[in-house]
Amino acid sequence: MPCLKWISPDGPPQIFPIYKKIVSIGAAGGNDVCIGGDGIADYHAQLVFDGKDFNLSEVDPDGPLLINGKKKRRGRVLHNDRITVGKTDLVFSLYDEAQSDAGSQTTTELSGLRKLYEFSQRLMDLKTVDELLEALMDAVIEVTNADKGFLVLVREESPRIAVARNLNRERLPDDGRHLSDSILERVMATRRPLIVSDALNDTHFKSSQSVMSLKLCSVMCAPLIAQGELLGVIYLGNDNVVNLFEEKSLDVLTVFAGQASLILQNALLLDSLKTGFDALKKQVDSDRFGNIIGSCATMVEVFRTVEKVASTDIGVLVTGETGTGKELIANAIHQRSARKNKSFVVVNCGAIPENLMESELFGHVRGAFTGAVATRQGKFQQADGGTLFLDEIGEMPLSLQVKLLRALQEKVVIKVGDTKPERVDIRVVAATNRNLEEEMRRGTFREDLFYRLNVINIHLPALRERGDDILVLAKYLLAKHSAEYSSKVKGFTPNALIAIRKYDWPGNVRQLENRIKKAIVMCDKTLVGCEDLDMLPESVAEIKTLSQAREDFQRRYVLEVLERNNGNRTKTARDLGVDPRTIFRYLERETEAKAPAEG
16 A cells, blocks of 8 residues: 655654545645645645556645655656645655554664754755765665665666765775675666665675675665656675665665665756756857857858958948848948957937938037037947948938938038038948838938948848747847846756747847847746747737748739839739739739728
8 A cells, every 4th residue: 555654853653544536635634744944834735646647746835845855736756756835844655665663663764763853954054966976875885784886877888887975974095996896786777675685695696706806795886866767876795794775775775766866866957057058159159150159051151151241341321120130231341340449339310310311420620500509520430440330221301312422422520510521441231220211212221322322231130030039049048048147047958949940030139139138027937938939829820831832922923013113903913924814913912811800
């Protein structure tokens, strides 16, 4: 019959047989398992058998509940799992155990359980995994009267000694000279604990070369298993006494092995997280181009273009949607040029009022206009010898475009209110999220200025077009801002990564970064989920069938060619090599699509 064992520091363990499907645990007298202690609620938790598994769940949400040292609201419990209710430890057993009292408890079992309790109390004080494992080996050697003990790790089926201790709490050489290979292999193969009372006369092992050469007497081993995976083996030995270890000793060792399994599992998880972080850092470093992260084909082509144009003073126009990193590209051009030791000056043409734009660019003299109380240099003069980045150039008013063109052609500027020209040596990089060719057709952007700026065009792809760059960027930004905000957040859930990859990201990298910042601040867990990113299933862009995608592209392309032909349907049909009725069909669909929205 399954049972719960209460490990009391003040007396012998108390056994609670589990004979009901639902067993209540708490301090009140009406509970099936009535225990006292700090932090235990009247009705604290319940153990439920569903016909297959035992599941532990909280009843009082304010009562602390841990399974094997991990805080849980609900979880499955296995044989020898440690349950912490408040500050009291219980051990769950699937097998029948006789009700014991102080007179019937053997010294070994009582001492072992007390030692386990003492070791559990020490866990919070020890800092490193090595310290934890050495303390565990010292405790188990002391309680079993072994004269030496080893903790053997099994990684990729190859055993390695991680801890080797003797009765005096001293380290032993970890070269394996004190271990029997045949006994170790048996435990690893069967994954079951084992006692060899007199190894030299044991039927299975007396012919073993390692047993004979080591002249072994008593040996006891227990596997370390977590979630079905063999992590290692605890190996205890005494070369002087035969029949030293009994079944009760093996029970104590099995409980200690459960503790060691938890420690090792956590250590391996931390090691895995560290390895993953190091791999991410290595990937980010390899994908980094200055302050830009990316390795997709389009970004690699952008980086190649930047390398080629950086060493010249040729005009560069950076285009792309808002938030794609146009300023970062302009800065990368500057940092790779001969002007890198001079100023990199940024002008946001969309953020400056039209009446102040000329003064901002070229400067002004005292008294040039109301409020001009002193002569002031403009951005052109500040960038002399360096690079001037004109962001959102498409927002510049027509009246100023003429003066900008003259400054670019002659490399001369005149302050507002002055007549004296000043020579400037600058390299201009411009950027816009507008279609300047369309602006030229509308007459809102000068054609001569466009060709002056657009000698080389660098187009930045939208984030949704950059493939797995999205995931690398998301992980990098999470690590960066999690450290900045001292957050416990360490990563994304698998569903969150899928949602990030599928989302359309109209705001591009800027939107991604803001979503991640918010998630880090608001998330209560260690992994960011879809709900933390405000990315519910309906917010993820629908995946269209190939025929739908083809139809959408054809419609957009027909309308684009029709616009280029000033609405001439016959010429458009001839250019596209289709029947004119096809053009009418697409126009009718466009009209039908707009009608409900307008209505």
